[in-house]
Amino acid sequence: MERNMNIEIRDGEIEVDAELLGDLLKILPEEVPVLMRSRSITSICEHGVDDHVGQYRLSFFYRNRRARLSVDRDGNILRRSSIDFGERQLPASLRRSGD
Known part of the structure; x- marks a missing residue:
């Protein structure tokens, strides 16, 4: 289990550090909040x-x-992954839960 304080869980709210998310999505950390507000990043x-x-x-x-x-419930990262399809668009099947 990877111990990481980049994820906070409080009162039903989950906050992921922009640096961690930026690294996984291959974007600059300062772009993360802007792209989330514009709904370019969805979750x-x-x-x-x-x-x-x-x-x-x-x-x-x-x-x-x-x-x-x-x-886990304390924000410890158990697993992490990222998929980049290069020039191809992300398949719609990967945007669904349960895969």
């Missing part, structure tokens, strides 16, 4: 069930990239 938050109760899967989408973070 999905899923709550774990069964063996994953207390965990969250956070997926972020930007252009042809998807970044995913799985975290």
